[in-house]
Amino acid sequence: MTPQTLWFDSILLPTGWARRVRITVRDGTLGMLEAAVDPAPDDERHAIGLPGLCNLHSHAFQRAIAGLTERRGPAQDSFWTWRELMYRFVERMDPEEFQAITALAFAEMLEGGFTRVGEFHYLHQDKSGTPFADPGELAARVVAAAADVGIALTLLPTFYAHGGFGAREPSARQRRFVTDLERFARIMESSRKSASELAGSTVGVAPHSLRAVALEELPALVALAAAGPVHIHIAEQAREVAECIEWCGRRPIESLLAAIAVDERWCLVHATHASLAELGGIAATGAVVGLCPLTEANLGDGIFAAVEFRGQGGRFGIGTDSNVLLDAGAELRALEYSQRLKREARNVLADETGCSSGRSLFQAALAGGAQALLGAGAASRQAGLIVEAPLDLVSLDAEHPALIERREDEILDSWIFAGGREAIDCVWRAGQKVVSGGRHHRREALIGRYRRAMKTLLA
Numbered sequence: 001m002t003p004q005t006l007w008f009d010s011i012l013l014p015t016g017w018a019r020r021v022r023i024t025v026r027d028g029t030l031g032m033l034e035a036a037v038d039p040a041p042d043d044e045r046h047a048i049g050l051p052g053l054c055n056l057h058s059h060a061f062q063r064a065i066a067g068l069t070e071r072r073g074p075a076q077d078s079f080w081t082w083r084e085l086m087y088r089f090v091e092r093m094d095p096e097e098f099q100a101i102t103a104l105a106f107a108e109m110l111e112g113g114f115t116r117v118g119e120f121h122y123l124h125q126d127k128s129g130t131p132f133a134d135p136g137e138l139a140a141r142v143v144a145a146a147a148d149v150g151i152a153l154t155l156l157p158t159f160y161a162h163g164g165f166g167a168r169e170p171s172a173r174q175r176r177f178v179t180d181l182e183r184f185a186r187i188m189e190s191s192r193k194s195a196s197e198l199a200g201s202t203v204g205v206a207p208h209s210l211r212a213v214a215l216e217e218l219p220a221l222v223a224l225a226a227a228g229p230v231h232i233h234i235a236e237q238a239r240e241v242a243e244c245i246e247w248c249g250r251r252p253i254e255s256l257l258a259a260i261a262v263d264e265r266w267c268l269v270h271a272t273h274a275s276l277a278e279l280g281g282i283a284a285t286g287a288v289v290g291l292c293p294l295t296e297a298n299l300g301d302g303i304f305a306a307v308e309f310r311g312q313g314g315r316f317g318i319g320t321d322s323n324v325l326l327d328a329g330a331e332l333r334a335l336e337y338s339q340r341l342k343r344e345a346r347n348v349l350a351d352e353t354g355c356s357s358g359r360s361l362f363q364a365a366l367a368g369g370a371q372a373l374l375g376a377g378a379a380s381r382q383a384g385l386i387v388e389a390p391l392d393l394v395s396l397d398a399e400h401p402a403l404i405e406r407r408e409d410e411i412l413d414s415w416i417f418a419g420g421r422e423a424i425d426c427v428w429r430a431g432q433k434v435v436s437g438g439r440h441h442r443r444e445a446l447i448g449r450y451r452r453a454m455k456t457l458l459a
Contacts, residue, residue, distance in 0.1 A: 003024050003025060003026050003031060004024070004025040004044070004431070005022055005023065005024050005025070005040065005042060005043045005044065006022070006023045006025065006043065006044050006045075006046065006049075006393075007020075007021070007022045007023075007037075007039040007040070007043035007044065007045050007046070008020075008021045008023070008045075008046050008047070008048065008049040008395070009045075009046075009047050009048070009398075010047065010048050010049070010407075010408070010411070011023075011048070011049035011050075011385065012049065012050050012051065012384075012385070012412075013033075013384070013385050014383075014384045014385070014386060017408040017409075018035045018036075019035070019036065020035065020036050020037055020038065020039075021033060021034065021035050021036075021037070021049070022034045022037050022039070022040070022043060023049075023385075023391070023393075025391055025428075025431040026431075027431070028199075028390055028391065028430035028431040028432065029387075029388055029389060029390055029391055029430075029431065030385055030386065030387050030388065030389060030390075030391045030431075031387070031388075032387065033385070033387055046395040046425070046426065047395070047396070047397070047398035047399075048395060048396040048397075048398055048403070048411055049385070049393055049394070049395055049396075050113075050362075050393070050394045050395075050396065050412075051366060051383070051384045051385050051392060051393065051394070052113065052114065052115025052116070052392035052393060052394050052427065052428075052429070053113055053114050053115065053318070053328045053362075053365055053366060053369055053394075054114065054115075054116045054117075054118070054317060054365075054366075054369030054370055054372065054373045054374075055109055055114040055116065055117045055118065055318070055319050055320050055328070055369070056118045056231075056267060056269075056288070056290045056317040056318065056319045056368075056369045056372040056373055057118055057120055057231070057267075057269050057290045057292055057319025057320070057321050058105070058109070058117050058118060058119050058120065058319060058320050058321065058323060059119075059120055059121075059122070059321065059322060059323070060101065060102040060105040060106060060117075060119060060142070060145070060323060061090075061093065061098055061101050061102060061105075061123065062086065062321075062322040062323055063101060063104070063105035063108070063322075063323035063326070064089065064101045064450075064453075064454060064457065065085070065086060065089050065322075066322070066323060066324045066325070067324075068085070068089075069082050069085050069086075077300070078237070078239075078299070078300060079236065079237050079299045079300070079301060082299055084173075087173040087174070088173075089457070090123065090173075090176055091127060091173070091176075092127070092457050093123075093127070093457060094126075094127065095137060095138060095141055096453070097453035097456060097457060098123065098138060098141055099141040099142075099144060099145050100446075100449040100450050100452070100453040101450060101453055101454075102119075102141065102142055102145040103144075103145035103148050103149055103446050103449065103450075104446045104447065104449075104450040105323050105326065106145055106146055106148075106149045106151045107149040107151075107440040107442065107443060107446050108323075108326040108440075109151060109320065109326050110149065110150070110151055110427050110429065110434055110435050110440055111326070111421060111424065111427070111435050111438060111439065111440055111443075112326040112327040112328050112329075112330075112421045112424070113327070113328035113329060113394050113421065113424055113427070114151070114320075114326075114328050115151065115152055115392035115393075115394070115427065115428075115429045116151065116152035116153070116154065116369075116373055116374075116392065117146070117151055117152070117153060117154070118154040118156055118204075118229075118231065118267075118319065118372065118373045119142050119146075119153060119154070119155055119156060120156045120158055120206050120231060120269070121138070121139055121142055121155060121156060121157055121158055121191075121206075122158035122160050122177045122206070122208060123138050123176050123177065124138060124139075124157075124176065124177065124179055124187055125175060125176045125177075125178075126176070127176070128175070129175030129176060129178075131183065134190055135183060135186040135187045135189075135190050136157075136186075136187050136188075136189070136190025136191045136193070136194060137190075139155060139157055139187065139190065139191040139194055139195075140190070140191075140194040142155060143155065143191075143194040143195055143197070143198050143201070146198060146201070147197075147198050148442070148446075149434065149440060149442065149446070150429050150430075150432060150434040151429060151434075152200045152201070152390070152392065152429060152430070153195065153198060153200075153201045153202070154201070154202040154203070154204060154229065154373040154374070155191055155194075155195050155201065155202070155203050155204070156203075156204050156205065156206040156229070156231050157184070157187050157188055157191045157203070157205060157206065158177070158206040158207075158208050159179065159181075159184050159205070159206065159207050159208060159212075159213055159217070159221050160174065160177040160178055160179065160208040160212040160213070161178060161179065161180060161181075161212060161213060161214070161217065162211070162212050162213065162214060163211075163212075164211050164243065165210065165211055165243050165244055165246075165247035165248070166247050166248075167214045170212075177208075177212075181217065181220055181221075184221075184224070185224060188203075188205065188224050191203055199430065200390060200430055202228060202229070202373065202374060202375075203228050204225050204228035204229035204230060204231065204265075205221050205222070205224050205225035205228065205229075205230055205231075206230070206231040206232065207221050207230070207232045208232070208233060209232060209233040209234060209236075209240075210232075210234065210244060210252050210255060210256065211240065211243075213232075215255065215256075215259040215260075218259060218260045219260065222260065225265070227265075227375065228265070228375070229265050229266070229267060229372060229373060229374075229375060230265050230266045230267070231266070231267040231269060231290065231372070232256070232266070232267075232268060232269065233269045233270060234252050234253055234256060234268050234269065234270065234271055235251070235252045235253050235268075235270060235271050235272055235273045235274050235278075236269075236270040236272050236273070236296075236301055237272070237273070237301055237302075238273055238302065240252060240273070241273045251274075251275060251278060253268065253271060253274050253275075253278035253281065253282065254275075254277075254278055254281070256268075257278070257281045257282075257285070262282075262285045262287050263285055263286060263287065264285070264286040264287060264288075264371065264375075264376040265287075265375060265376075266285065266287040266288070267287065267288045267289075267290045267317070267372040268282060268287055268288070268289050268290065269289075269290040269292070269319070269321075270289075270290070270291070270292065270296065270301065270304070271289045271304060272296060272301050272302045272303070272304050273302060274304075274305065274309075276305070276308060279305060279308055279309045279312055279314060280312050282309070282314060283309065283312040283313050283314040283315075286315070286376070287315070288315045288316060288317050288368045288369075288371050288372040289304070289309065289314060289315070289316045289317075289368075290316070290317055290318075290319050290372060291304055291306070291316050291317070291318055291319070291331075291335060292318065292319045292320060292321035292322075292331070293318070293331050293332075293334035293335040293338060294320070294321075294324055294325050294327075294330060294331055294334050295320065295321035295322045295323075295324060296321075297334060297338070298322065298324045299322070303338045303339070303341075303342050304338075306335065306338075306339050306349060307339055307343065307348055307349065310349065310364075315364070315367070315368045315371065316364060316365070316368045317364075317365050317367075317368035317369030317370075317371070317372050317373075318331040318332060318335065318365045318369065319331075326421075327420050327421040328365075328421075329415050329416045329419065329420045329421065329423075330420050330421070331365075332358070332361040332362065332365060332416050333416050333417055333420075335349070335361065336348070336349050336357055336361060336416075336417075349361055349364075356409035356410075356412060356413050357413060357416075357417075358409060358411075358412030358413035358414075358415065358416040358417065359409040359412050359413075361412075361416065362412050362416070366383055366384060367383050369383075370382060370383035371383075390429075390430045390431070391428055391430060391431040392428065392429055392430065393427070393428040394424060394426070394427050394428075395424075395425045395426040395427075396411065396415055396419075396423050396424060396425060397423055397424070397425040397438075400419055400422065400423040402414045402415065402418040402419035402423055403415065403419060403423055421438070422438065424438055425437065425438060
């Protein structure tokens with residue numbers, strides 16, 4: 001079988017922008033790369049190529065409630081009021097509906113420029129809170145959804161045991177999430193078995209938060225991760241910080257860093273309300289902060305101190321969290337704009353004088369996302385378009401108005417700040433084209449299943 005060849009007029013490689021590049025695809029990897037060559041008759045020609053990004057934090061099922069929580073309540077709305085509405089939705093969803101929603105969300109991620117997703121998966125029981133016969137039933141549905149659409153998956157089964165700091169009893173509405181350590185070990189075993197059937201998948205573990213996990217439970221959970229990543233929600237809301245201080249006299253990140261050895265395997269999701277000392281502590285560990293700017297804005301969480309964190313050498317990646325909108329460029333734009341609003345200045349996350357904001361944001365998210373979902377060692381070998389690494393690639397439409405006559409870093413600036421997902425043309429995951437003309441190849445079938453699920457859930 002003749003290897004597939006792709007030719008790009010301009011493409012972003014680990015060494016920088018290159019012109020007139022031919023890529024040979026072999027067994028899903030970037031088999032060979034030739035620069036400064038003319039296209040051959042059999043080459044599939046494209047104008048602009050970028051490496052696919054990692055979406056390091058997703059709750060895919062929440063895509064189904066996007067737009068349904070934008071009605072003002074009798075009191076001040078916040079994450080906590082949003083959470084109650086989310087719980088009501090969860091109480092109605094069966095496995096088939098869960099899988100249909102997850103599959104469409106994953107397809108939309110591919111259309112938005114993400115080629116790998118970290119699914120922070122915390123639905124484990126049925127609607128009544130009763131364990132399934134297979135403790136990893138819903139994890140297997142996540143794997144099936146990823147296989148169906150072709151996205152790479154880092155599965156993060158989530159341990160959720162308590163309803164608040166100090167190991168408070170969980171509420172009835174948390175019954176689909178709650179497990180104990182023994183049952184969670186069985187969930188992990190089943191999840192690994194399912195994920196082993198999906199090429200390129202990785203399994204880690206996710207202690208949900210210090211609200212839902214006692215500090216003394218963390219070592220057992222980290223052990224269950226083996227060599228995989230460890231993700232945790234932390235310091236997302238000011239109320240969370242205040243409750244942690246009331247409980248133990250310490251802030252959440254301070255408590256975590258004192259309780260266990262955090263290292264490069266860890267991803268601290270949100271960290272919105274970290275103190276300067278806590279930011280320095282995170283940076284010193286080499287852990288990644290998982291920022292989800294669109295969800296954090298939608299929920300009114302606050303603004304992460306990204307400039308201060310980057311100034312201390314901190315690493316970050318981006319995620320879509322509640323999946324209110326699935327657009328890699330929009331997440332990066334929201335991150336930069338939040339910092340501009342906070343500081344009343346422009347181009348604040350550009351690496352140094354003369355650097356492009358888009359290039360700085362993209363490269364940081366590319367490296368941080370790969371580390372958070374693959375591990376530091378694997379990330380160094382796979383973050384970007386690297387020979388012998390899986391070919392995860394995005395092409396942009398050079399005829400999109402935002403990209404006309406753009407060159408090199410101007411392309412990233414214009415895609416992120418003026419184009420967004422509408423400028424994405426094709427997406428390849430492990431050498432297989434899954435998006436053409438901005439649309440996933442199975443989009444219509446996926447929407448059909450999603451529509452049936454929503455008609456039942458919202459009836």
